[in-house]
Amino acid sequence: MSYNSIIITIGDELLIGQTIDTNSAFIAQQLNKSGIQVKRRIAIGDDRNAISDALNESIPNADIVFLTGGLGPTADDITKPLLSEYFGGKLTVNETVLAHVKQIFSRRNRPFLERNLRQAEVPENCQVLFNRLGTAPGMWFEQDNCIIISLPGVPFEMQTIVEEEVMPRLSERFKGYYIYHKTLMTVGIGESFIAEKILDIENALPADIHLAYLPTPGFVKLRLTSEGSDKAKMEHEVEIRAQLIQQRLGDYIAATEDISLEEIVANALKEHRLTLSLAESCTGGYVANKITNLAGSSAYFKGSIVSYANEVKEDLLSVKHETLMTAGAVSEATVKQMAEKGREVLKSDIALSISGILGPGGATDEKPVGLVWMAICNKNITVTKEFHFFYDRLRNKELASNAALDMIRMFIAEHYA
Template sequence: MSYQSIIITIGDELLIGQTIDTNSAWIAQQLNHIGINVKRRIAVADERSAIATALDESIPQASLILLTGGLGPTADDITKPLLSEYFDSPLIVNETVLQHVKQIFTKRNRPFLERNLKQAEVPENCQVLFNRLGTAPGMWFEKEGCIIISLPGVPFEMQTIMSEEALPRLKERLAGNHIIHKTMIVAGVGESFIADKIEDIETALPPHIHLAYLPTPGYVKLRLTTEGPDRNALQSQVDIHAELIRQRLGTIVAAMEDLLPEEIVARLMEEHRLSLSLAESCTGGYLANRITNLPGSSAFFKGSIISYDNEVKESLLKVPRAILETAGAVSEKTVIQMAEEARRTMHTDIALSISGILGPGGGTAEKPVGLVWMAISDGRRTVSREFHFFYDRLRNKEQAANAALDMIRLFILDDQH
């Protein structure tokens, strides 16, 4: 049996773009893990009629509805009184919640106000979902065969209530269905190229297995999805078709799981016990930032010389002035010298360099905006490559960083064969 859910996020701040809705993404991931599909995500204003209408429209269509937001102690937090009216249940003080709220204020040495008492009030016919990290409890209702769960909008409180209270109950109530996802990372090509290469494999997929293309600057995620009662059988079928795709696409498949490009590189570095340094110009340290966002990156990453200005290229990376004046900062000769000197200076197994024109200005007929040169060296060989990107400055930077990370991946794999 397939269980369908709808997520309703409440708050004007979501509708005007002041706050990004990360709650829905997290909730959807958790529901998928326990075999519940998300059918729809809805954002509504802090208005009683908007919330009530969303519930009226959603209850007949779903097995489960999750609401987040509007459970605070201020006048604009209207979800709880609305739910009291909607489910025709008066608000009562829950003694367990009341004692918890008082303890929180005592620990924080803050006065307990009348409005804080409201946090302990819940509709009489709901099941309280305890919030050990905050004052707003979650609430569980049931109507017309549908479970309705209301949660606070504060992400860490919502996640705690979901993990400790809601998900265990949902697993027990809605057991029996499994959703299987298999994600592959394909680097350096577009979705049209991939679709042409695997057209016959995609056409032959069983009806219950679906393939999605999820393009990102520099790479594409391919996701196979299926659902049903037998997890092992489903996983085996998905793995078989994923392997067919991997064999067809070859080395452009960077990973057989949902990993960031820097995570792929980190795994290869650790597997082959290699160290890495960078010489960045146009990316301005962005590559180093992404790598150092990974826990444990110090095991393989030594550092980056951010040679944004030509003086730094000349003084720290020993790029001859003659090369900078004739070939230019964005040239094959320059990036080769940058990579080789970075490796020598930082005593690493591998070094990658990058220099380019990301835009919107700075381009010429010979060197247009989007031109990026990269080089990678291990002391025995140096490989250079020219790239052309065609978007705005930030997207060009993202594509350049992803291309650089994939260049490192391919360099390591080539060295192992």
């Protein structure tokens, strides 16, 4: 038996685009792990009628309804009193929550205001979901064979409640149905070309296995999905199809799990006990940012020299003035010198450099917007590559950064296998 859920996100800021809804994505990921499908996602404003209408529509059509947002102490936070009325109860002070809220204010050396007392009020007919990181508790209701879960909108608080309070209960309640995903990451090949290469494999997929194409700047993820009650059989059947696709696409496959390019690079560096340094110009340190977003990156990442200006290329990376005047900052000769000197200065095993014209200005007829040169080297060899990207500045920056990461991946695969 499959189980369905609906996610309702509350807040005017979501509807005007001021805040991006990351809560739904996180909740959906957690539910999928427990075999619970997300049937719909609904975004509504801070409006009592809109919230009531969404509940009226959702409760008869789902096993679980999630709400996020509107649980704060200010006048625009209307979710809690509305839920109390909706489920026929009244707000009462929960002493455990009150003690926790007071402790938080005391620890932060902040005065406890009368309005903060509202954070300890919960509907009398709900189960309290403890929020150890904040003052707004989550709430669990049950009505008409449906579980309704209300959570604060602050992402890190919501995530902690879901992981510590919600999912253990849901996993215990909803058993025996599974959703299995297998993700293959491809780099260097477009979505339509992939589809042509694996057309016969896709057409031969059984009815209970679905293939999705997930294009992102610089790479395409292929996700195979199966649902059912026989977990072992599902996984086996999906893995067989995944292996067929891997064999067909060959070197275009960068990973056989749902991870980022920077994680792939990190894993390769750690496996071969290599260190990396960067010399970035047009990307302004963005490649380094991606790498250092990963915990433990200090084990393999030495650093980055952001040589945006020509004088920095000359002073810190010893790029010859003549090279900059004749070939230009965006050239094979320049990135070659940047990479080789960067490796020497930062004392790494491998170094990558990047210089380009991301737009909208700075281009010439010979060097159009989107032209990017990269070089990567170790102590024995330097490899250079020219790229052309065709979008706006920020998309070109993303594409260039992902291309740089893939160039590192391929260099390691070719020279350290």
